[in-house]
Amino acid sequence: LSGIFASNLTRNSMSESTYSKILTFETINPHIKNVEYAVRGELAIRAEEIKEELARNGSGRFGFDTVVNCNIGNPQQLLQPPITFFRQVACLTEYPDLLLPENRDRVNALFPSDAIERAQLLLKQIGSVGAYSHSQGIPFIRKDVAKFIEERDGFPSDPNNIFLTQGASTGVQNVLQLIIADSNVGIMIPIPQYPLYSATLSLFDAQPVPYYLNEEENWSLDISQLTSSLSKARDKGLDVRALVIINPGNPTGQCLTEQNMREIIDFCHQQHIVLLADEVYQTNIYQPTERPFHSFKKVLRSMGSKYDQLELFSFHSVSKGMIGECGRRGGYYECTGIDKQVMDQLYKVASVGLCPNVPGQIMVDLMVRSPKRGDKSYPLFQKEISSIYESLRRRSIKLSELFNSLEGVTCKDAQGSMYLFPRIRLPVNAIEAAKAAGKQPDEFYCLEMLNVTGVCVVPGSGFGQEDGTWHFRSTFLPPEELFDGFCERLKNFHREFLAKYN
Numbered sequence: 001l002s003g004i005f006a007s008n009l010t011r012n013s014m015s016e017s018t019y020s021k022i023l024t025f026e027t028i029n030p031h032i033k034n035v036e037y038a039v040r041g042e043l044a045i046r047a048e049e050i051k052e053e054l055a056r057n058g059s060g061r062f063g064f065d066t067v068v069n070c071n072i073g074n075p076q077q078l079l080q081p082p083i084t085f086f087r088q089v090a091c092l093t094e095y096p097d098l099l100l101p102e103n104r105d106r107v108n109a110l111f112p113s114d115a116i117e118r119a120q121l122l123l124k125q126i127g128s129v130g131a132y133s134h135s136q137g138i139p140f141i142r143k144d145v146a147k148f149i150e151e152r153d154g155f156p157s158d159p160n161n162i163f164l165t166q167g168a169s170t171g172v173q174n175v176l177q178l179i180i181a182d183s184n185v186g187i188m189i190p191i192p193q194y195p196l197y198s199a200t201l202s203l204f205d206a207q208p209v210p211y212y213l214n215e216e217e218n219w220s221l222d223i224s225q226l227t228s229s230l231s232k233a234r235d236k237g238l239d240v241r242a243l244v245i246i247n248p249g250n251p252t253g254q255c256l257t258e259q260n261m262r263e264i265i266d267f268c269h270q271q272h273i274v275l276l277a278d279e280v281y282q283t284n285i286y287q288p289t290e291r292p293f294h295s296f297k298k299v300l301r302s303m304g305s306k307y308d309q310l311e312l313f314s315f316h317s318v319s320k321g322m323i324g325e326c327g328r329r330g331g332y333y334e335c336t337g338i339d340k341q342v343m344d345q346l347y348k349v350a351s352v353g354l355c356p357n358v359p360g361q362i363m364v365d366l367m368v369r370s371p372k373r374g375d376k377s378y379p380l381f382q383k384e385i386s387s388i389y390e391s392l393r394r395r396s397i398k399l400s401e402l403f404n405s406l407e408g409v410t411c412k413d414a415q416g417s418m419y420l421f422p423r424i425r426l427p428v429n430a431i432e433a434a435k436a437a438g439k440q441p442d443e444f445y446c447l448e449m450l451n452v453t454g455v456c457v458v459p460g461s462g463f464g465q466e467d468g469t470w471h472f473r474s475t476f477l478p479p480e481e482l483f484d485g486f487c488e489r490l491k492n493f494h495r496e497f498l499a500k501y502n
């Protein structure tokens with residue numbers, strides 16, 4: 001018997017060694033291989049390796065004992081506190097027994113009455129957070145989103161035109177997938193751009209049609225850039241169907257003027273192009289007087305009936321603002337001027353994924369319907385929001401001042417968002433050294449910054465930039481109490497880097 005068993009093992013091990021994998025780098029979907037997403041690319045991977053080494057061996061061979069992830073707009077990873085009211089409601093909806101009469105006294109001692117009432121209201125509408133919901137999102141929450149949009153813009157919004165999503169990312173991907181009918185479709189994207197867009201175009205085999213933002217003019221968007229980029233693409237025979245606008249910008253932080261937005265809407269109308277308005281940073285506005293946020297929905301509806309048929313998708317998320325609940329994966333998009341049959345197809349695709357996660361949907365509801373003046377939780381809520389907002393504003397200014405103080409570095413202020421995108425001018429020797437290392441100069445600079453300081457940023461190459469210019473993107477999210485030390489690390493690094501390669 002052992003002989004037979006042994007021979008079977010041999011045969012199996014023989015067949016094991018000759019077994020050829022179905023899935024290899026060569027055989028998988030080539031569009032996936034073309035995808036690049038620098039925000040969590042080489043630098044972020046290297047940062048994780050360093051973190052593990054620090055955890056294993058301490059800061060022995062490094063001149064630092066912590067890695068600072070400035071590569072991603074992930075506030076709560078950098079210790080930004082969650083908003084108390086949001087977590088109180090989330091907690092109560094996750095464990096409804098807390099709301100039973102026998103627990104009333106203990107729960108009243110821990111939770112404010114408005115948080116208890118909100119949790120009860122949500123559970124009355126939802127049933128259980130563990131149940132699948134409507135594929136477009138819970139109707140009750142979509143009504144709250146529509147009401148938020150109406151109050152923000154002063155124009156009607158229909159809950160049936162709203163899709164709740166797993167963060168804005170999946171909304172963007174679903175809409176782009178709908179638009180990209182074949183590989184001849186062109187989608188206009190800003191350069192620099194948040195690489196969700198370029199990555200998604202690679203995934204769905206569409207053609208990026210880049211338009212360059214004007215760094216000298218605070219990353220402004222010149223309509224002439226849109227026009228020339230579009231005509232070049234159409235002359236090549238591309239079927240250019242959509243224009244992506246990120247406002248406030250990522251990585252560039254600019255906030256568009258209303259006049260510029262009207263020009264963009266008119267451009268889309270004239271050129272028969274769908275407008276995708278990524279507005280996830282709509283509350284990250286640091287110059288509210290000079291550069292207030294206007295939604296594209298509001299500006300579009302204020303331009304009169306001539307533009308009524310323009311097709312607009314507007315995206316929002318719980319990951320940004322002063323909320324930073326990135327991990328909950330909550331977001332929505334509103335469809336404006338979209339054909340009913342097309343909406344039905346969007347619904348069908350949403351139903352394939354069954355539904356967005358319900359805790360994320362609850363977070364969307366809390367975002368669009370936060371405690372208001374007179375509510376029991378309002379004072380604490382307002383205090384927390386203001387504290388985070390003012391700190392973000394202070395840090396953005398402090399980091400921008402630091403970057404502008406560095407030799408060969410210029411940096412536009414952040415009018416919005418969570419990032420700064422300084423331009424670096426590197427010595428020839430550094431460019432040569434980068435070449436020898438097989439890296440882009442900004443990648444080379446960022447890798448050295450990570451290895452020397454533990455600060456992880458993203459090279460400008462990951463977002464796109466004018467040829468011959470080099471940038472990197474950093475968040476201004478490190479905790480304020482550590483910010484001076486963080487800035488000092490960067491200043492010393494830059495000085496030593498220039499000395500090393502001068």
Ligand SMILES: Cc1ncc(COP(=O)(O)O)c(CN[C@@H]2CONC2=O)c1O
Pocket residue numbers: 039071072073074166167168169170194196246250278280316317318319326329330331
């Ligand atoms: C402009 C923009 N749109 C959409 C998203 C997707 O957000 P959610 O899917 O979480 O809703 C992000 C995330 N910002 C990325 C993630 O962190 N840093 C970034 O640049 C973003 O910056």
